[in-house]
Amino acid sequence: MKRIGVFVCHCGINIAETVDVKRVAEESMKMDGVAYAQDYIYMCSEPGQTLVREKIVEEKLDAIIIAACSPNLHESTFRAAAEEAGLNPWQCEIANIREQCSWVHSDREKATSKAIHIVATIVQKTRLNESLEPIPVSITKKALVIGGGIAGIQASLDIADSGYKVILVEKDSSIGGHMAQLSETFPTLDCSQCILTPKMVAAGKHPNIELMTYSEIEEVSGYVGNFKVKIRRKASFVDWSKCNGCGLCMEKCPAKVSSAFDRELATHGAIYVPFPQAVPNKPVIDKDSCIYFKTGKCRLCEKVCEIGAINFEQEDQFVEEEVGAIIVATGFETLPVADLAEYGAGDVPDLIDGLAFERLLSASGPTVGEVRRPSDGKVPKEIVFVQCAGSRDPERYKPYCSKICCMYTTKHALLYKHRVHDGQPYIFYIDIRTGGKGYEEFYHNAEEEENIIYLRGKVAKIFRDGDKTVVWGTDTLTGRNIEIAADLVVLATAVVPKDSTAELVKKLRIQTGPNGFLAEAHPKLRPVESINSGFFLAGAAQGPKDIPETVAQASGAACKVISLFSRDHLEQDPAVAWVDEDLCGSCRICISVCPYDAREYDEEKEIVIVNEALCEGCGSCVAACACGATQQRNLSDSQIKSMVTASLGGV
Amino acid sequence: MAKIAYYPGCALNERSSHLDRSARDATVRLGFELDELDTWTCCGAVPPVSEERVMNLVAPSRILKDVRDSGRDILITICDFCYNTLKRTNFIIKSDEITRKRVNAFLADDTPERDYLEKDDSLWEDYAGEVNVIHLMEYLRDELGYEKITESLKRSLKGLKIAPYYGCVMLRPQNEIQLDNPENPSIIEDFITALDAKPVKYPYRTECCGSYLSVSSPDASTRLCYRILTSARNSGADAVVVSCPLCFYNLDSRQKAITEAYSDFKPVPIFYFTQLLSVALGVEYGRQGFEKHYVDVTPVLDKIGISTGKGGEE
Numbered sequence: 001m002k003r004i005g006v007f008v009c010h011c012g013i014n015i016a017e018t019v020d021v022k023r024v025a026e027e028s029m030k031m032d033g034v035a036y037a038q039d040y041i042y043m044c045s046e047p048g049q050t051l052v053r054e055k056i057v058e059e060k061l062d063a064i065i066i067a068a069c070s071p072n073l074h075e076s077t078f079r080a081a082a083e084e085a086g087l088n089p090w091q092c093e094i095a096n097i098r099e100q101c102s103w104v105h106s107d108r109e110k111a112t113s114k115a116i117h118i119v120a121t122i123v124q125k126t127r128l129n130e131s132l133e134p135i136p137v138s139i140t141k142k143a144l145v146i147g148g149g150i151a152g153i154q155a156s157l158d159i160a161d162s163g164y165k166v167i168l169v170e171k172d173s174s175i176g177g178h179m180a181q182l183s184e185t186f187p188t189l190d191c192s193q194c195i196l197t198p199k200m201v202a203a204g205k206h207p208n209i210e211l212m213t214y215s216e217i218e219e220v221s222g223y224v225g226n227f228k229v230k231i232r233r234k235a236s237f238v239d240w241s242k243c244n245g246c247g248l249c250m251e252k253c254p255a256k257v258s259s260a261f262d263r264e265l266a267t268h269g270a271i272y273v274p275f276p277q278a279v280p281n282k283p284v285i286d287k288d289s290c291i292y293f294k295t296g297k298c299r300l301c302e303k304v305c306e307i308g309a310i311n312f313e314q315e316d317q318f319v320e321e322e323v324g325a326i327i328v329a330t331g332f333e334t335l336p337v338a339d340l341a342e343y344g345a346g347d348v349p350d351l352i353d354g355l356a357f358e359r360l361l362s363a364s365g366p367t368v369g370e371v372r373r374p375s376d377g378k379v380p381k382e383i384v385f386v387q388c389a390g391s392r393d394p395e396r397y398k399p400y401c402s403k404i405c406c407m408y409t410t411k412h413a414l415l416y417k418h419r420v421h422d423g424q425p426y427i428f429y430i431d432i433r434t435g436g437k438g439y440e441e442f443y444h445n446a447e448e449e450e451n452i453i454y455l456r457g458k459v460a461k462i463f464r465d466g467d468k469t470v471v472w473g474t475d476t477l478t479g480r481n482i483e484i485a486a487d488l489v490v491l492a493t494a495v496v497p498k499d500s501t502a503e504l505v506k507k508l509r510i511q512t513g514p515n516g517f518l519a520e521a522h523p524k525l526r527p528v529e530s531i532n533s534g535f536f537l538a539g540a541a542q543g544p545k546d547i548p549e550t551v552a553q554a555s556g557a558a559c560k561v562i563s564l565f566s567r568d569h570l571e572q573d574p575a576v577a578w579v580d581e582d583l584c585g586s587c588r589i590c591i592s593v594c595p596y597d598a599r600e601y602d603e604e605k606e607i608v609i610v611n612e613a614l615c616e617g618c619g620s621c622v623a624a625c626a627c628g629a630t631q632q633r634n635l636s637d638s639q640i641k642s643m644v645t646a647s648l649g650g651v
Numbered sequence: 652m653a654k655i656a657y658y659p660g661c662a663l664n665e666r667s668s669h670l671d672r673s674a675r676d677a678t679v680r681l682g683f684e685l686d687e688l689d690t691w692t693c694c695g696a697v698p699p700v701s702e703e704r705v706m707n708l709v710a711p712s713r714i715l716k717d718v719r720d721s722g723r724d725i726l727i728t729i730c731d732f733c734y735n736t737l738k739r740t741n742f743i744i745k746s747d748e749i750t751r752k753r754v755n756a757f758l759a760d761d762t763p764e765r766d767y768l769e770k771d772d773s774l775w776e777d778y779a780g781e782v783n784v785i786h787l788m789e790y791l792r793d794e795l796g797y798e799k800i801t802e803s804l805k806r807s808l809k810g811l812k813i814a815p816y817y818g819c820v821m822l823r824p825q826n827e828i829q830l831d832n833p834e835n836p837s838i839i840e841d842f843i844t845a846l847d848a849k850p851v852k853y854p855y856r857t858e859c860c861g862s863y864l865s866v867s868s869p870d871a872s873t874r875l876c877y878r879i880l881t882s883a884r885n886s887g888a889d890a891v892v893v894s895c896p897l898c899f900y901n902l903d904s905r906q907k908a909i910t911e912a913y914s915d916f917k918p919v920p921i922f923y924f925t926q927l928l929s930v931a932l933g934v935e936y937g938r939q940g941f942e943k944h945y946v947d948v949t950p951v952l953d954k955i956g957i958s959t960g961k962g963g964e965e
Contacts (some may be wrong), residue, residue: 341834461834463854470854 003035003429004633005061006119007052009043009068016041018102019529020112024067027116027177031123033061049081056085063091063126067100067119088131090575090634098302117647124642129634134571137613139225140324143563144169145330146217146504150176150196150547151539151554153203155327158558160208164565167321168203169231170213171467171500174278175200177331181261183369184363185547186411187442193364196279204279209606214284214395216500218318220508221597223614224534225324225570235314236284240273242309245281246309249301249310259366263356263375266366271301271310276364285310325534325561328508328518330501330555334493335390335397343389344460345414349375350469351462351489353389354408361415371419371431373488377468380487381422384471385409386459387429390494400496400515403544405492406433411444412490413452426484428454428473434627436546462489495544510535518542528557577613577622581607582631590621655790656723657685658714660733661693662896667730669940670896674729674787676938677929683801685727685787686804688717696732696894700739700949705750709757711740716758716778729925735820735828738784742827745780750877752777752833754887785822788894788924789830792838797961805933808848810955813927814888815839815850817857820896833857839892842924846931853886855879860901873908876901880919881911890920892927899923904945920948930957 006028010016036059041514058063064087066078071094097115105111126528143159147154148170156166168175174502180200182192182388187557203209212231219230229630238249261274270290271283291298292312304312335354336347350373352360359365373380387405390397398406413425419480434440446452450452457474464470470483475482497516505512510530511519512566518537521529527534536557564570577598584607590599591608598614601607601619610621610630622632629636664672675685694711715737718726721860726735754826755777759765760850764774785793791800809854836857840850858879861872880902883891893899903921926939936957941948 341832345835461854465854 002033002062002127003060004033004123005055005059005064006037006123007043007064007066008036008037008039008170009048009066010039010041011069012041015068015098015102018105018108018111019115020108024097024111024115026238028119028123028176031120033123035146036061039498043078044069047559052078052081053085056082056087061087063093063129064088064124065093065095065126067097067115067121070094082593090132091126091129093126093129095119098458117649120646121643123636124646125639128636128639128642132519132574132633135574135612137225137570137572139565139567140322141165142167142562143325143327144227145231145327145329147331147539147541148172148175148213149179149329149520149539150179150199150329150623151329151331151550152177152327153199154551154554155208155538157199157206157295157328158555159561161204162562164208164361164562166209167323168211169215169217170250171212171216171280172274172281173214173284174274175203175211175213175235176279178355180275181263181355181362182276182358182409183363183365184415186407187436187438189411191363193277198452200277201280208547211280213280217504217507220326225564226613227323227326227534228270229321229323231319231321233317233319233382235316236282236314237287237310237314238245238283239309239311239314240280240282240284242306242307243282248304250283252300252304254298255289256302257286262359262366263353265356275602287624311585325536325564326508327536327557327561328504328530328539329538330498330504330541332495332544333498337491338494338574339397340389340491340493342460343386344354344464346462346490348462348469350380352485353491353493354405356566357412357490361412361419369419372415378487380423381420382424382484382486383413383426383488383490384486385413385425385427385486385490385492386456386471387492389491392430398515399497400544401433402492402495403433404495404546407436407439407442407546409492410446410452414450414522415448417450417452424453426455426486428455428459428529430456430458430459436548443489457482485553495540501541507533514589517554524559528560529554572613573617574612575631576612576617576632577619579607580629580631581605583627584608585627585629587625587626589626593620593624595620652679653683654686655683656718656721656726656800657687658691658694658726658728658733658737659687660728660730662730667899669943670690670729670899670925673923673925673927673929673939677789677925679797680932680934683795683956684935688714690717694736696735696736697934705753707762708740708750708754712744712754712778713743713758713761715744715782715784719778720780724781726784727781727787727790728880729894731818732897734784734786739827741782741784743782748839751779760805769954771877786830786894788838788842792841797841798843800928804847804931804959806931807930808846808927808955811852811886811951812852812889813843813848813922814886814891814899815856815882816860816883816891816893816902817860817955818895819859820894821894829851832869833958839841839924843892843904846927847894848927849928851883851886851888852884853888855882859900862897862901864921865905873905873912874902876905877909877913880906881916882916884919888919890922890948891923893923906946918946920944920946920951922948941951
């Protein structure tokens with residue numbers, strides 16, 4: 001019979017206060033198979049681990065049980081210790097008497113009894129545990145980055161610089177994302193394009209980066225190290241291999257389409273590049289707006305293109321790629337102004353959102369950097385900025401803080417004062433949140449030196465009156481209601497995940513949180529990873545963030561990918577399902593219940609096998625298997641039965 | 652002709668009888684009859700739902716229970732206060748089981764059959780929110796269809812610019828009333844369009860008229876009504892249309908005080924939506940109760956050739 005050692009941890013007073021740990025050790029000694037039992041104040045400390053290692057050797061133990069905290073925390077610690085002392089790591093088990101016992105009970109007598117039962121249950125499991133070896137899984141050392149904003153660009157560059165191949169997929173025709181739309185960036189006021197475009201060019205030229213713009217993810221299958229990805233390359237109706245980017249087609253196109261890049265403040269043709277510094281600098285034809293596609297006549301672009309790059313017959317193409325890791329960097333959008341009924345629901349002409357104001361401030365924008373309002377092109381003398389438009393409003397809109405608005409609104413007001421010296425900016429705010437290096441100083445300077453009027457309160461209503469945009473708000477510091485007849489109103493609308501993110505996460509099978517942002521594996525300790533292995537997160541798709549944070553997270557995600565690729569192969573936990581080939585009746589129920597696509601029918605053997613690399617060991621197929629052919633390693637039916645008996649007090 | 656259970660409420664029985672009459676006239680021409688409940692009491696006019704007191708919910712619940720017991724599941728109201736009170740009471744009864752039980756205990760205690768009930772409670776069925784409370788305008792929009800109104804027009808109101816006024820309780824709170832978006836509604840605008848008139852959009856259409864402040868601080872109400880009416884007038888409106896008797900009272904009668912307080916003020920005629928409807932459906936001019944209005948509406952109707960003089964019938 002196996003000689004089992006039980007080590008009971010006090011966890012300071014975390015366990016010992018509620019559970020009589022000495023009695024747990026004494027009672028453990030009485031259990032069948034237990035050859036040694038001992039308690040100790042901090043089992044995870046170095047002396048604690050030394051005790052475990054020494055006793056394994058001295059007492060000639062075949063298996064050990066650590067009665068302590070959740071296996072999520074220290075299972076790997078103690079398995080490593082066991083291995084050092086010569087045991088197979090799968091001969092080490094954790095009995096969780098903290099999270100599942102001492103922390104949730106107050107009656108010491110009952111809690112102690114429960115802890116003894118928990119240990120007894122794990123003893124039953126351990127008696128029948130087999131020694132296992134990790135399953136080696138190969139890695140395709142190529143990364144897929146979804147989203148070509150600053151997050152995706154940074155992550156791609158970092159991975160590519162370390163020598164691995166990257167496919168960067170972007171659904172628009174150019175990379176750059178929202179950062180390309182911005183004028184100047186807080187708190188240093190460097191020009192956004194000036195710091196972004198070198199990175200765009202570098203990503204476009206990097207030998208290890210394959211750019212796939214105007215492309216979308218169609219399908220993803222596989223698992224960490226071995227993903228298969230199908231990518232839709234949308235028809236641009238321009239042969240990019242021929243196009244030299246001369247721009248003649250765009251000049252001649254008679255159609256007028258309002259520019260999404262310029263936030264509807266300008267128009268471009270049906271054939272267009274979103275902005276002059278686009279990478280790649282190749283145009284696409286917007287099929288919905290193209291006169292030829294709508295009426296069957298025109299083809300002017302084709303006539304003027306001397307090299308014959310226009311191709312109206314082009315169709316969507318599909319490419320399949322194999323990658324080892326996927327970074328999701330799909331970014332954000334802002335809550336549409338039309339959703340804000342009390343702010344005119346999009347019907348007020350001189351009411352725009354923050355990104356539109358960025359375009360008005362931008363030297364490459366529709367007004368060449370002059371602040372002119374959309375309705376009549378006049379320079380506004382009074383501008384009201386409204387923060388938290390849809391944020392921090394759990395009853396009607398979004399409950400969370402969009403994080404970037406306090407800073408960018410201050411920047412907006414400041415840049416406006418720099419352009420229109422006699423102009424008066426007002427900012428309505430709930431709180432000013434300036435957590436960040438140099439942020440508070442930036443705000444202070446704006447408030448004290450630039451004559452920006454900050455009004456603490458929410459805006460109730462905005463409407464058009466003549467050529468003025470009237471804002472009703474409250475200043476909660478003076479307790480007065482305020483009415484401002486402004487020339488222009490700028491809303492800091494809530495940062496929300498891109499619409500397309502919801503669709504994408506279904507294809508990737510990764511999780512999102514309650515507000516639709518991507519969910520990280522651990523909010524503090526694993527902020528750049530998805531809970532699903534092989535997926536990493538970067539940028540505002542995971543939650544509202546500014547540029548420095550986005551870049552930091554992107555580099556963090558890239559580093560995780562590089563560390564994954566630096567290994568020869570991956571090791572998969574072997575405690576997964578296996579099939580007794582003689583018993584399998586190939587009914588295939590297991591295939592239908594497996595959430596990980598790990599069960600597949602083997603035509604040759606005529607049974608359903610387990611793809612060990614995909615199996616997460618959830619046990620669904622084990623429970624579903626009608627003839628008991630599928631079993632889980634180290635959690636067999638006989639183990640579970642004896643565990644249940646032990647947990648109920650039997651032996 | 653279909654008969655639909657109808658709760659007029661106190662105002663429509665008295666001061667606003669012209670709202671009641673024009674509604675009855677109009678609906679008959681649209682093919683259904685407002686069938687006044689045989690017995691009804693005061694609904695409580697908002698206070699029942701404005702504080703958490705079970706006792707306050709008993710009167711409106713009794714009205715609703717009577718409708719259910721008469722075998723009907725729809726109750727039409729016109730007054731915004733009655734609508735708000737009855738609909739929200741029903742919402743509470745439906746969604747809050749404990750309150751439902753307590754209210755029903757009061758109701759049972761209050762029935763003439765009480766002695767029998769004590770012996771055999773199988774005679775009693777708790778009121779559980781079975782009745783759907785519908786505003787007449789909601790009925791016209793969702794059940795009849797505004798297009799049916801347009802088809803039935805006997806007189807064109809073309810050329811009239813009408814400013815809708817929503818007041819406070821017709822649409823709020825949104826999650827309980829669910830009639831329209833209270834910040835940016837369109838139900839009255841669409842109604843005006845259905846009458847062939849032109850709705851005027853103006854910023855004050857959802858602002859407060861002062862409601863009961865008219866009693867306690869009339870000056871405040873005067874100021875609020877001045878802003879609403881001036882905004883409507885400046886947006887080109889010939890008249891303002893309302894559905895709430897209290898809004899009507901404030902916006903119409905208060906114009907005397909407004910004229911005294913604000914020298915630049917020009918009076919604006921106020922209509923109940925049912926009056927415009929009934930005029931457009933060809934109901935006799937003299938039945939509209941226009942003589943009850945403080946501000947003369949004749950010039951507005953003159954504008955499109957429907958005046959007292961012609962007063963005539965189709």
